[in-house]
Amino acid sequence: MRKNIMLATAIVVVGLMITSAASSISIQQTDQKENEIVAHYLSVQSQPIAKRLIDKSSKPLTFAGVAITGGDFDEFHPSVAGAPGGEFYAMAEYTEDDVVWHPMMYGSADGITWDPLVEYLYDNSEYTDMDQNAYGTYGTFGAPPDANGQIVVLQGEIMDGWVWDFGSYGIDEFSHNTIDCITFEGPEGDPGEWNWGGLTMSGHNSYVSPEIDGCPYVFYQYSAAGGGIIGWLSGDVAGCENVGSAMDLVTNMHYAVYDRDTGAGNYDLLVRKDNFGVWQYNSAGDYWTHPMVTNLKITDAANLMHPSVAANNNNVVIACQKDADVIVYYSLNGFSSKTEVTVETGAAYPEVAIAADGAVIVTYVKEGTMYMKTSDDGGASWGSAEVVSDNQINSNDQSANLDTYQGNVIGVWEDIRGDNVDIYFDMIYAVPNDPPLQPSITGPNGGKKGQAYTFNFNSVDPNGDQVKYFIDWGDTNTESTALVTEGTNHPVQHTYAEDGTYTITAYAQDALGLNGDPSIKEFKVARSKSIDLSIFSFLENHPNLFPILRQLLGL
CATH class of the missing domain: 2.40.10 (Thrombin, subunit H)
Incomplete structure (x- = not known):
């Protein structure tokens, strides 16, 4: 049965800007007639994260199979993400005394054997979430009760993270945090390696009047220096609790969904859509934002x-x-x-x-x-x-x-097959896929050192996926290409610095990360033949000697 989507015309968009430290609040207000949208921004500074690295030798938590955690206590609210480097990371709420829980990050090279990596020292923080982009694997969790105005973003590869604190502004009690990553440039040509994506969460807001309990928030970083924007919807939006979010990596649209207690005896859904493929500059506040596209409600009697x-x-x-x-x-x-x-x-x-x-x-x-x-x-x-x-x-x-x-699609869940609640991991859905075929390697068989030569690599993928080539030139140099069309020659140049015979080894990887078998080709760099030039100098100095030899040598 279809339900009509009701546009929430009384909803207001608001935001807080986090940049370098500032003692005064800078407010920029913009009115739009259709939705009466007003935006507010202020500035604070990101901070280091509190953490404890795990000594694996003294505290092993490695298990065979798909178990991530074990021991004498329960773990809750897990999350998982594959990394751009091929490894896996997971998070869960972890305890050693059944009284205080901390977010713990785990790592695995293969998804089978897992090790604890770092414990984040935020007492009784709840609801972890993880995602990845081309630069790293990132995680988050809800604000701890004793510092409930803090937003935390972590990175698995560096086992560290960043904190933004809104507590002094009445922006707090963040819960059900979710993270969605994107690979997208920053403003003004910045390559955007710091741009991990966006967070979605619910919380409390007494920065505005009347205050909003169960306020729907989004947050994202907008500069390499740690500047960030927190935004929220105001109007008939209070009562938000659980959160879901997603980034469409084709259209760069971000979707945030909140369930909310309407106060009328039931819960409905609030949906917000932002365009993370666009940066908009506000000259009055000197900050950048992603424009909101729309917001709407899904209502039902249930x-x-x-x-x-x-x-x-x-x-x-x-x-x-x-x-x-x-x-x-x-x-x-x-x-x-x-x-x-x-x-x-x-x-x-x-x-x-x-x-x-x-x-x-x-x-x-x-x-x-x-x-x-x-x-x-x-x-x-x-x-x-x-x-x-x-x-x-x-x-x-x-x-x-x-x-x-x-x-x-990979997944984790709270599992009760043992004496406690542990976290388990598995492949939930594998895309039917065949590896690319061995690539052909064509090009010269030999040449001179110090000269660049072009080699063509060509692999056919049975599924028609794009492929990238991983090349070992045999001289300690390796490289990989970008994804290219399968079944076509892809030229790559290389220069050998020394004489010798080298074995070029290359394999293709499809867009889903599946590797094909390697191919090899030999390339010989011949020793350059040197000519003794002393005879030429002798003949130049004695022009009347050996006329026939001089004629043969073209002198």
Whole structure:
């Protein structure tokens, strides 16, 4: 049954700007008639993060199989992300005394053996989340009760992070934080390696009057120096609790979804859409923002709770709990319109992701078992249920988490197969894929040192995916190319500095990260033949000697 989308015309967009430290508040106000949108910004400075690196030799937490955690206590609210370097990271709430929990980050080279990496010293912070872009793997968690105005972003590769503190402004009690990463340039030609993406969360806001309890927030960094923007919606938006968010990496649109207690006895959904592919400069405040595209509400007589959202090339899917059922609202046009479809009855706590082949994956909990279903048409219809964890899932809000990595969907969940609640990891959905074929390597067979030569690499991918080439030139130099069209010659130049015979080794990797078999080619750099020039000098100095020899030598 379709439900109409009601545009919230009384909603106001507001934001706080975080830049270098400033003693005064700078407010810039802009009015727009249609939605009465007003924006406010102020500045503070990012801070270091409190952490403790784990000594693996004295505190091992390595397990075979897919278990990430173990020990004598419970772990909750896990999250996971694959890294651009090929490894994996996970987070969960960890304790040593069953009294104080800290966010813990774990790492794995292969997804099978996991080690604890770093404990973040924020007492009883809840709800972790992770994602990745081309530069790194990032995580976040809710604000700790004793510093509840803090926003934290971590990076797995450096086992460190950054903090922005809004507590002194009445912006606090952040909860259900989610992170969505993007690879996108910064303002004014900045390459944007610092631009990890955006956060979505709910919290409290007494910076405005009347104050908003359960305020819907977004936050993102806008400069390499640590400047950041926190924004929120005001109006009829109070009561937000659980949060879902997604970044469409094709359109660069960011979708934030909040469930909210309407105060009328039920929960509805609030949706916000921002364009993270555009930076807008405000000269009065000297800051940059991503423009909000729209905001809207999804209302129903039933309770709409625990949203999760995925987006790819304008296919947007919001999964949520509708009373005791799991449903989706799917759209093929960037959520300009939507359609409601029931995924499973008598189920709860859905998570949604979209794989590289366009398959939409929803996991949910039903009668103590974690299931998954897939849709091959953007969310319109759903296949049969498959078991992910048989009667072993801890029934808890945000007890599972999904990540799309190298085109596949990986996941973690709270598992009760042992004596405690532990975190388990597995591949949830693998895109059907064949590796690229051995590449042909064509080019010269030999040459001179110090001279550049061109070699062509050509691999056919059975699935038609783009490929990149990893090349070992045999002289201690290696390189990789960008993704290029499969089945076509890709020229690469190389210069050898020394004489010798070298073996060039190359293999192709498809866009999903699957490697093909290598090929080899030999290239010989011959020793240059030197000519003794002393005879030429002798003949130049004795022009009348050996006339025939001089003629042969062209002198």
